Amino acid sequence: MVSAAASTVGASTVALPDGGGQLALSWAAQTNTGLKRSGNQDSYLAAAPVFAVADGMGGHAAGDEASAAVVARLAEYISGDFASTDEIAQALRHASDDIGEIAGSHDRAGSGTTVTGIALTIQGQRPYWAVFNIGDSRVYSLLDGVLTQLTVDHSAVQAMVDAGSITAVEAESHPNRNIITRAVGFGKNPVPDLWFIPVAEGSRLLICSDGLTKEVDADLIRLLLSEAIDADDAAGLLLEAALAAGGRDNVTTVVVEVVRSDEAADADATLPRFD
Amino acid sequence: MRVEWDAPVTLHIYPDVIDPKASQLRRSADGAVQLLLGADVSVLVRLQNAGAPVSAHIGQVVMGVTAIELDDAVDIDDDTVLHAGSIVAADDASVQPLTRTGNDVDDTIIGQPAIAGAAGSHADVDEQTILGQPAPLADVIDDPDASADTVIGPGRSRPESRPAPSAQVSTPAAVSAPLLPPALPAIPASAHVNAGASPTASRRTRIEPTRASDASGTFAVAFPDGRTVALDRAVYVGRAPKSPRITSGVVPELVAVPSPRREVSSTHVEIQQEGRAVVVRDLGSTNGTRVRAPGAAPSLLSPGASRVVATGTLLDLGDDVVLEIVERPSALPAQGGSW
Numbered sequence: 001m002v003s004a005a006a007s008t009v010g011a012s013t014v015a016l017p018d019g020g021g022q023l024a025l026s027w028a029a030q031t032n033t034g035l036k037r038s039g040n041q042d043s044y045l046a047a048a049p050v051f052a053v054a055d056g057m058g059g060h061a062a063g064d065e066a067s068a069a070v071v072a073r074l075a076e077y078i079s080g081d082f083a084s085t086d087e088i089a090q091a092l093r094h095a096s097d098d099i100g101e102i103a104g105s106h107d108r109a110g111s112g113t114t115v116t117g118i119a120l121t122i123q124g125q126r127p128y129w130a131v132f133n134i135g136d137s138r139v140y141s142l143l144d145g146v147l148t149q150l151t152v153d154h155s156a157v158q159a160m161v162d163a164g165s166i167t168a169v170e171a172e173s174h175p176n177r178n179i180i181t182r183a184v185g186f187g188k189n190p191v192p193d194l195w196f197i198p199v200a201e202g203s204r205l206l207i208c209s210d211g212l213t214k215e216v217d218a219d220l221i222r223l224l225l226s227e228a229i230d231a232d233d234a235a236g237l238l239l240e241a242a243l244a245a246g247g248r249d250n251v252t253t254v255v256v257e258v259v260r261s262d263e264a265a266d267a268d269a270t271l272p273r274f275d
Numbered sequence: 276m277r278v279e280w281d282a283p284v285t286l287h288i289y290p291d292v293i294d295p296k297a298s299q300l301r302r303s304a305d306g307a308v309q310l311l312l313g314a315d316v317s318v319l320v321r322l323q324n325a326g327a328p329v330s331a332h333i334g335q336v337v338m339g340v341t342a343i344e345l346d347d348a349v350d351i352d353d354d355t356v357l358h359a360g361s362i363v364a365a366d367d368a369s370v371q372p373l374t375r376t377g378n379d380v381d382d383t384i385i386g387q388p389a390i391a392g393a394a395g396s397h398a399d400v401d402e403q404t405i406l407g408q409p410a411p412l413a414d415v416i417d418d419p420d421a422s423a424d425t426v427i428g429p430g431r432s433r434p435e436s437r438p439a440p441s442a443q444v445s446t447p448a449a450v451s452a453p454l455l456p457p458a459l460p461a462i463p464a465s466a467h468v469n470a471g472a473s474p475t476a477s478r479r480t481r482i483e484p485t486r487a488s489d490a491s492g493t494f495a496v497a498f499p500d501g502r503t504v505a506l507d508r509a510v511y512v513g514r515a516p517k518s519p520r521i522t523s524g525v526v527p528e529l530v531a532v533p534s535p536r537r538e539v540s541s542t543h544v545e546i547q548q549e550g551r552a553v554v555v556r557d558l559g560s561t562n563g564t565r566v567r568a569p570g571a572a573p574s575l576l577s578p579g580a581s582r583v584v585a586t587g588t589l590l591d592l593g594d595d596v597v598l599e600i601v602e603r604p605s606a607l608p609a610q611g612g613s614w
Contacts, residue, residue: 055404057404057406084612085526085612085613085614086612086613089613089614110406112406114404123528123529124528124529124530124531126515126529126531128529136404152520178404179404179406180404180406181406182406183406186406191522191523192614193520193521193522194518194520194521194522194526194614195517195518195519195520195521196517196518196521196527196529197517197518198515198516198517198531200515210404268537269537270514270537270538270539270540270541270560270561270562271536271537271538271561272538272561272562273536273538273561273562273593273594
């Protein structure tokens with residue numbers, strides 16, 4: 001993904017298993033080099049059932065190639081209406097091998113990439129997002145006006161926040177905030193985190209590189225994601241907000257909207273029990 | 276402390292800005308050896324085809340290195356000599372400054388945390404993202420491999436560090452393998468389960484990384500609709516259950532149960548087998564979980580609490596959702612995917 005800017009839009013409708021009705025998604029993705037960088041090392045994949053963003057690291061073309069390799073492997077291994085966690089894990093392992101070869105061919109100290117994304121899966125007959133993450137790109141969900149960060153960064157500052165030595169606010173300006181503690185590449189087996197989140201009708205999911213989250217705070221992300229008329233509008237508004245805030249890094253936004261899910265997850269509040 | 280290589284290596288010397296007494300050796304993917312050096316540590320480098328060792332400094336890339344001597348001013352036995360194996364790099368011995376590629380071409384590089392410190396400015400958000408593990412953080416970073424790269428770290432490494440088995444440094448698989456045994460206790464590749472921002476946020480459960488064997492996979496959960504789910508993996512039950520964070524191991528089973536009166540919480544209870552015991556954990560549900568052990572009066576498992584239960588125990592989540600802990604039927608196949 002070396003072009004300065006690129007975008008994708010799409011939609012799909014799949015049948016849920018055992019007569020569970022239909023699941024309809026629409027999505028949009030945009031990427032931009034930003035205002036300061038000379039090349040775009042972000043790559044994305046936006047094609048049901050998998051949506052992912054990868055932010056490459058490494059000199060010369062190695063970062064581009066690393067992020068492109070991981071989305072290419074995800075696209076290769078995941079097909080059909082629904083993904084499996086085995087497919088995701090296999091794709092990431094192969095991508096890691098690919099990146100090892102890229103690093104070798106460039107004679108660099110190493111190259112690697114973050115990767116985060118969501119893949120449509122079936123768990124216990126119901127549709128679930130398998131949310132996976134390595135690094136500091138992020139997945140958010142917006143449901144009933146509430147924005148939730150689904151992934152946890154693999155970063156030095158996140159580790160310090162977890163340990164209680166700094167606050168989340170302090171993390172935003174900490175000198176070490178650009179240090180990540182896991183990546184795909186560097187000759188190691190990738191160690192991704194995984195979560196399963198029920199697919200909820202009306203929800204919007206945002207997958208983005210740190211070029212967005214280091215420029216735009218969560219309040220503005222929530223506002224733009226909820227005010228946008230559709231996924232395409234949301235992806236564009238968020239990307240423009242990152243550029244307006246300085247656009248110091250490559251920015252990639254992928255927005256997926258669950259237009260319809262007949263097996264709707266029951267997200268309402270639990271009621272007290274009287275018996 | 277002294278480290279020797281059988282064949283010359285290229286040594287990249289980076290600053291360790293976090294711990295002035297730290298020194299760490301690690302391999303990079305292209306076979307170069309990286310030395311992280313704290314400000315209080317000095318290093319002498321012995322070059323191939325050269326006589327006396329010469330002093331080397333942070334920021335240098337030194338080729339043709341056959342040995343280094345670290346004066347790290349800590350209580351490491353000076354007689355310790357570490358043979359780091361046959362790491363082959365460039366043949367010629369020369370010293371050149373470490374250069375960084377500027378913003379004009381490549382903005383993102385790979386490096387150690389210390390590189391950010393060398394650059395001097397932390398203020399701009401457009402600093403390169405780098406992969407690294409600051410030394411003082413090594414034990415809080417949630418990375419099963421976190422200790423794998425740590426080779427020498429005063430305060431963490433002990434003088435009795437032994438040379439690595441040669442197989443570790445002579446095989447291609449050892450690209451990032453430690454030159455020495457990790458100084459930190461290895462974190463097993465077991466799953467860390469963290470329920471995020473829920474009331475169970477502070478809870479971190481470690482479950483075994485591998486599927487429970489036949490010997491231990493002897494329990495299951497029976498659901499009101501007739502389903503039986505083997506406890507060869509953790510089971511999460513609720514109206515629309517979410518999983519906690521899964522780092523590695525067996526993918527848990529998520530079982531959604533109907534609750535028209537919405538008495539069952541969205542992710543209500545976790546059931547998993549730990550050794551020969553079955554542990555039920557209420558995940559901060561609104562209404563708690565009623566537990567009735569065989570022959571005992573029902574009692575309430577408070578929101579957030581956990582309990583070991585026996586076969587035959589009934590778990591009442593509300594709305595007529597009553598689960599039973601049963602012996603695992605022999606015909607029940609293992610289903611959980613691995614991660």
